[in-house]
Amino acid sequence: MTNEEIIAALTERKPELVSETGGEWPNFMVAAAEWPGFAAMLRESEDLWFDYLFCLTCVDWKTHLTMVYHLSSTRYRHNIVVKATLDRSAPEIGTVCNIWRTAEFHEREVFEMFGVHFSDHPDLRNLILPDDWVGYPLRKDYDDPVNMIKM
Amino acid sequence: MWSFSKLTDLIHAWLYETFSPAWALALEMVMVGVAAIGLFAMLGLVLVIMERKVSAYMQIRLGPNRVGPKGMLQSLADTLKLLVKEGMTPNGVDRVLFNLAPLVAMIAAMLLLAPIAFAKDFQIWDLNIGVLYITAISSLNVIAILMAGWSSNNKYSLLGAMRSGAQIVSYELSAGLSILTIVVLSGSLQISDIVTSQSNGWWIFKGHIPAIIAFVIFLIAATAETNRAPFDMAEAESELTGGFHTEYSGMKFALFFLAEYINVFVVCAVGATLFLGGWMPLHIGSLDWFNHAMDYIPSSIWFFGKTFFLIFVMMWFRWTFPRLRIDQLLTLEWKYLLPIGMVNILLVTVIAILKWHF
Amino acid sequence: MVEEIGTTDEGDLIINIGPQHPATHGVLHLVITLNGETVRKVEPHLGYIHRSIEKMCESLSYRQFIYSTSRMDYLSSHINNHCCAMTVEKGLQLEVPERAAVIRILMDELTRIASHVLWWGAMAMDIGAFTPFFHAFREREMINDIMEETCGARLTMNYMVPGGVQFDLHPNFHRRVKAFVKQLRNKLPEYDELVTHNAIFKSRTKGVGILSKEDAISYGCSGPTARASGVDCDIRKTYPYEGYEKLQFEQAMSTDGDTYSRYLVRMVEMRQSLSIIEQLIDNIPEGDFQAKTKAVLKLPKGEFYSRVETARGEFGVYIVSEGGTTPYRIKFRSPGFSNLSALDHTVRGQKIGDLVAIMGSFDLVIPDIDR
Numbered sequence: 001m002t003n004e005e006i007i008a009a010l011t012e013r014k015p016e017l018v019s020e021t022g023g024e025w026p027n028f029m030v031a032a033a034e035w036p037g038f039a040a041m042l043r044e045s046e047d048l049w050f051d052y053l054f055c056l057t058c059v060d061w062k063t064h065l066t067m068v069y070h071l072s073s074t075r076y077r078h079n080i081v082v083k084a085t086l087d088r089s090a091p092e093i094g095t096v097c098n099i100w101r102t103a104e105f106h107e108r109e110v111f112e113m114f115g116v117h118f119s120d121h122p123d124l125r126n127l128i129l130p131d132d133w134v135g136y137p138l139r140k141d142y143d144d145p146v147n148m149i150k151m
Numbered sequence: 152m153w154s155f156s157k158l159t160d161l162i163h164a165w166l167y168e169t170f171s172p173a174w175a176l177a178l179e180m181v182m183v184g185v186a187a188i189g190l191f192a193m194l195g196l197v198l199v200i201m202e203r204k205v206s207a208y209m210q211i212r213l214g215p216n217r218v219g220p221k222g223m224l225q226s227l228a229d230t231l232k233l234l235v236k237e238g239m240t241p242n243g244v245d246r247v248l249f250n251l252a253p254l255v256a257m258i259a260a261m262l263l264l265a266p267i268a269f270a271k272d273f274q275i276w277d278l279n280i281g282v283l284y285i286t287a288i289s290s291l292n293v294i295a296i297l298m299a300g301w302s303s304n305n306k307y308s309l310l311g312a313m314r315s316g317a318q319i320v321s322y323e324l325s326a327g328l329s330i331l332t333i334v335v336l337s338g339s340l341q342i343s344d345i346v347t348s349q350s351n352g353w354w355i356f357k358g359h360i361p362a363i364i365a366f367v368i369f370l371i372a373a374t375a376e377t378n379r380a381p382f383d384m385a386e387a388e389s390e391l392t393g394g395f396h397t398e399y400s401g402m403k404f405a406l407f408f409l410a411e412y413i414n415v416f417v418v419c420a421v422g423a424t425l426f427l428g429g430w431m432p433l434h435i436g437s438l439d440w441f442n443h444a445m446d447y448i449p450s451s452i453w454f455f456g457k458t459f460f461l462i463f464v465m466m467w468f469r470w471t472f473p474r475l476r477i478d479q480l481l482t483l484e485w486k487y488l489l490p491i492g493m494v495n496i497l498l499v500t501v502i503a504i505l506k507w508h509f
Numbered sequence: 510m511v512e513e514i515g516t517t518d519e520g521d522l523i524i525n526i527g528p529q530h531p532a533t534h535g536v537l538h539l540v541i542t543l544n545g546e547t548v549r550k551v552e553p554h555l556g557y558i559h560r561s562i563e564k565m566c567e568s569l570s571y572r573q574f575i576y577s578t579s580r581m582d583y584l585s586s587h588i589n590n591h592c593c594a595m596t597v598e599k600g601l602q603l604e605v606p607e608r609a610a611v612i613r614i615l616m617d618e619l620t621r622i623a624s625h626v627l628w629w630g631a632m633a634m635d636i637g638a639f640t641p642f643f644h645a646f647r648e649r650e651m652i653n654d655i656m657e658e659t660c661g662a663r664l665t666m667n668y669m670v671p672g673g674v675q676f677d678l679h680p681n682f683h684r685r686v687k688a689f690v691k692q693l694r695n696k697l698p699e700y701d702e703l704v705t706h707n708a709i710f711k712s713r714t715k716g717v718g719i720l721s722k723e724d725a726i727s728y729g730c731s732g733p734t735a736r737a738s739g740v741d742c743d744i745r746k747t748y749p750y751e752g753y754e755k756l757q758f759e760q761a762m763s764t765d766g767d768t769y770s771r772y773l774v775r776m777v778e779m780r781q782s783l784s785i786i787e788q789l790i791d792n793i794p795e796g797d798f799q800a801k802t803k804a805v806l807k808l809p810k811g812e813f814y815s816r817v818e819t820a821r822g823e824f825g826v827y828i829v830s831e832g833g834t835t836p837y838r839i840k841f842r843s844p845g846f847s848n849l850s851a852l853d854h855t856v857r858g859q860k861i862g863d864l865v866a867i868m869g870s871f872d873l874v875i876p877d878i879d880r
Binding site for chain 3: 023024025027051052053054055057059060068070074077081100101102104105106109127128129130137138
Binding site: 209210381383470474479 | 647864
């Protein structure tokens with residue numbers, strides 16, 4: 001499907017979806033609470049079939065956090081970007097690791113680096129950082145006076 | 152053929168003339184002990200440098216080439232380094248067993264040198280059950296490995312030791328059966344008898360195809376019994392880092408290392424003695440001029456030549472093949488080698504009874 | 510006295526593989542639960558070589574940040590740099606001169622071969638054969654020499670710049686690449702004889718560590734690891750970049766999904782890369798090797814993502830720009846990280862020796878996983 005067709009197909013199913021164009025791939029904003037259901041729909045729909053989660057990350061916008069999911073389909077070769085805005089003080093979003101199992105590791109990484117809590121994640125522990133680490137290193141206000149070199 | 156018995160008889164006679172019989176015996180024992188330890192050390196040095204050179208040649212490298220001429224003194228330098236290294240005993244190990252294990256390994260390896268005929272009439276102890284003695288003592292090696300693995304208090308060591316236990320116990324059977332074929336053919340357990348029984352041709356040629364099968368099985372089983380690749384399950388450095396000797400360092404490690412090489416030498420010497428005639432030159436039936444010409448090559452050269460050829464073959468294995476997995480290793484033994492060996496020994500018995508061999 | 514050793518409640522043995530272990534090829538730490546020789550569970554503990562490159566890149570300019578990716582997957586550093594350069598070019602809407610594009614592909618494929626050749630040696634070593642490792646280095650050395658002449662470095666090439674490549678090709682490049690292609694074409698049958706057709710190697714790898722197609726997709730696997738399971742995911746074919754669409758090559762594929770097919774896929778890929786090099790080496794167009802760019806690059810506000818096929822799989826760079834001279838946020842999608850997540854699933858129920866073989870066939874590069 002082309003980008004326009006994807007946008008059309010999705011807005012037909014969820015008219016309230018906010019889409020952005022202009023980028024290489026269609027962008028959608030979803031509410032954090034709706035995300036797991038929406039993700040399951042993206043994965044299961046025969047015409048969309050987004051079975052490959054190739055990038056999962058988070059961006060700290062200082063006022064809020066944005067989860068970014070890059071999905072593609074190994075069957076139709078179309079791509080989509082889904083974003084969800086999270087509250088920075090208590091970020092929480094549902095896990096998608098039961099839909100795309102690769103998300104388990106990626107979500108653990110985002111959890112320790114940004115402090116995003118993934119509800120229903122089976123094993124939400126620090127993956128890269130030591131277990132007793134304090135702070136979320138990839139947030140913009142993270143400061144480590146010893147190890148960080150300021151330019 | 153020149154015999155060492157002249158030399159040994161001379162020394163023997165001189166000792167008994169000069170000293171009382173008890174002292175003479177004691178002195179003889181000391182001399183043999185020193186000779187054995189000297190041989191032990193020499194073999195270790197030679198085999199290590201040989202292994203390194205062979206592997207370097209196979210891996211398009213130069214190998215050691217700095218210490219001494221063409222790097223020949225490298226293993227001496229390495230031994231010196233290991234000697235002056237601190238002999239560490241990690242915390243939490245069973246101290247007695249941990250320190251005893253390398254000694255047991257070395258003693259087991261050294262005991263094996265006793266019945267080996269290095270040249271004509273040059274043998275430490277020509278006991279009448281020489282072959283049985285070798286099979287019995289070589290299984291002691293597994294005790295050392297189990298001791299080391301268990302006492303190290305390290306899971307890698309434990310796994311390595313358990314693997315080794317299963318492996319050595321299994322492959323003992325095949326090795327024993329293939330040794331037995333030659334015992335059946337020659338009708339004796341004594342090493343000197345077995346060698347003289349090959350004076351008109353080596354058993355590998357005289358024993359038809361069953362002898363060749365037995366030889367191949369023996370080579371495989373010997374490689375497995377000495378824990379060498381492709382059967383180096385006990386060490387398996389890419390899986391278990393070092394297996395049973397993970398925790399060992401310095402001279403204790405060197406003793407294991409040495410014991411391994413002595414074991415390699417001994418099994419190859421046994422293989423050479425049983426199948427390739429030991430010190431017996433290449434004789435062809437009644438072709439007297441040929442046999443006579445061959446006799447001019449000293450018997451010790453024949454023995455060491457054959458042994459080192461087999462050692463080279465084992466090194467060739469090691470640097471060519473990947474490692475088997477533990478279950479495949481045991482499958483190979485119990486499902487293939489052992490049944491083949493059993494059928495083979497039946498065939499050999501038939502051949503021996505009907506005198507079909509040459 | 511021997512103290513009690515760590516076990517689970519069910520009596521399984523817990524063993525740390527790594528962070529220092531010969532089979533992990535780096536500082537990967539796996540906590541494995543063993544029942545006898547059978548692996549019950551594998552739990553990776555990462556971070557021993559984590560440098561937070563993503564955070565560092567937030568304070569580096571668009572010219573500088575490219576080179577930090579050389580230190581991620583150091584065996585395909587060139588291809589990583591390529592991806593970063595492409596992302597910046599996407600943001601600047603910069604056209605790369607034809608000559609530069611061809612040089613980039615040539616370098617990418619040489620890097621891929623170098624990586625696969627090294628992997629071939631390391632994989633054989635994991636399974637217990639030492640000799641192939643040294644034979645592999647003989648060919649890898651030739652590539653390193655080619656790289657050294659043109660790029661000035663042997664491992665972390667840092668040859669890509671936004672808009673092209675840093676220098677023109679060395680005069681010896683053509684001759685040396687020809688000699689290398691000839692050499693490797695001669696030696697690949699030797700590789701097959703030594704390892705591919707070896708009975709022990711086959712018995713160690715066939716039917717071991719099967720990863721189904723569905724699982725490969727679900728775990729986000731990419732590269733030869735996924736292609737061995739039947740996922741046609743070669744970015745060079747599915748989302749062609751930099752002129753790969755004009756080249757004749759096959760996507761190396763297999764359907765078995767076991768360790769042996771992962772091995773075979775990489776062996777085929779080496780031959781495919783050789784054929785790509787052969788197609789291009791005599792047809793390097795004349796012209797500029799670098800597009801004209803400003804000294805200080807500024808990306809417009811927006812988000813840019815590009816993906817390439819490294820030796821290990823799909824590598825992606827996600828740049829969030831606020832319009833400044835440094836990226837606001839960078840995310841590197843590294844193939845090793847996703848492939849590693851499938852390890853536990855693949856290894857369960859196999860023997861400890863298989864764990865090493867499977868890890869070898871996944872071709873994990875630890876700095877790529879840790880970033």
